[in-house]
Amino acid sequence: MNEQDARKHFIKYTRSSGLRVTPERLEVLDCVLAWEGHFEADSLFLHLKTHGSKVSRATVYNTLSLLHKCGIVSRYRFSEGYSQYERTAGRPHHDHMICTQCGKIIEFENRRVVRLQDVLCTAQKFKPTYHSFQIFGVCQTCRGEKD
Amino acid sequence: MNEQDARKHFIKYTRSSGLRVTPERLEVLDCVLAWEGHFEADSLFLHLKTHGSKVSRATVYNTLSLLHKCGIVSRYRFSEGYSQYERTAGRPHHDHMICTQCGKIIEFENRRVVRLQDVLCTAQKFKPTYHSFQIFGVCQTCRGEKD
DNA sequence: CTCGGTGCAAATGCTTTGCAATGTC
DNA sequence: GACATTGCAAAGCATTTGCACCGAG
Numbered sequence: 001m002n003e004q005d006a007r008k009h010f011i012k013y014t015r016s017s018g019l020r021v022t023p024e025r026l027e028v029l030d031c032v033l034a035w036e037g038h039f040e041a042d043s044l045f046l047h048l049k050t051h052g053s054k055v056s057r058a059t060v061y062n063t064l065s066l067l068h069k070c071g072i073v074s075r076y077r078f079s080e081g082y083s084q085y086e087r088t089a090g091r092p093h094h095d096h097m098i099c100t101q102c103g104k105i106i107e108f109e110n111r112r113v114v115r116l117q118d119v120l121c122t123a124q125k126f127k128p129t130y131h132s133f134q135i136f137g138v139c140q141t142c143r144g145e146k147d
Numbered sequence: 148m149n150e151q152d153a154r155k156h157f158i159k160y161t162r163s164s165g166l167r168v169t170p171e172r173l174e175v176l177d178c179v180l181a182w183e184g185h186f187e188a189d190s191l192f193l194h195l196k197t198h199g200s201k202v203s204r205a206t207v208y209n210t211l212s213l214l215h216k217c218g219i220v221s222r223y224r225f226s227e228g229y230s231q232y233e234r235t236a237g238r239p240h241h242d243h244m245i246c247t248q249c250g251k252i253i254e255f256e257n258r259r260v261v262r263l264q265d266v267l268c269t270a271q272k273f274k275p276t277y278h279s280f281q282i283f284g285v286c287q288t289c290r291g292e293k294d
Numbered sequence: 295c296t297c298g299g300t301g302c303a304a305a306t307g308c309t310t311t312g313c314a315a316t317g318t319c
Numbered sequence: 320g321a322c323a324t325t326g327c328a329a330a331g332c333a334t335t336t337g338c339a340c341c342g343a344g
Binding site: 162168170209 | 306307308309310311317318319
């Protein structure tokens, strides 16, 4: 799903849910689609604010939740206290390694994870919707190793 | 690690960290070790309170954090807003499937998960400390299926 | 026109903290 | 005895909500 598709998908999803497509929601959507990497709700809000947008914090949270529901962003809870988001549209599925020293996030593709998930869920007669696989540890840089 | 070992380990860890072994901390520890399954900090606090303990909420949170640091309890964030804990001592490592309809938690052993983690981390030159693998979906009962 | 959306600020709910009294080491 | 810990209530923090005005459909 590219940026254009994501926009169309969002509009379609919103309308078909009996919700309204407002300029504020589109502002948030565009900001999300342009954002590389992970971000927090408040960073997005501040970015919009410092770029002249009048969108309120409440609307940012509301819209992120909507974007999450329609699959355009993923939501994570790597650390205590706050959520991190990332655009899903136009990117392959993946999971994360989080360095507990510097906070760096390494992404890894999850074909094998999905395969394992399928095996595990079949065994438990559980119908999976999505998963969250996070590996915490120390990255190469923080260990100060050459290789 | 059984219950006795856990107690010893906790006392040793606490002392060697320059912290003090207080009756309140031991009360929380004992309650945790006796608790089957997952629990929230506040449930533990209320349980202690209704059983005559004078331990405060602050101490419960403080001690759970300490128990987490020394590896006696695991801490999860399955849903928004609050943490869930479970005793680690004396139990095999495992991961979780969470039913998004009824909240039921299914545990599954994670030998394969650990193996996969090792392969992935080697590829990224990342030194894993621990992982969190959660599968969200719908359980058999909620799907209303016989098998 | 009708409702859902918006901004604002106040509220929420879990968790942490400040402080004076207490008790461990 | 020194100083970490305790209980209490108040503060913090990310997120949500109530309400009066606004505007999409």
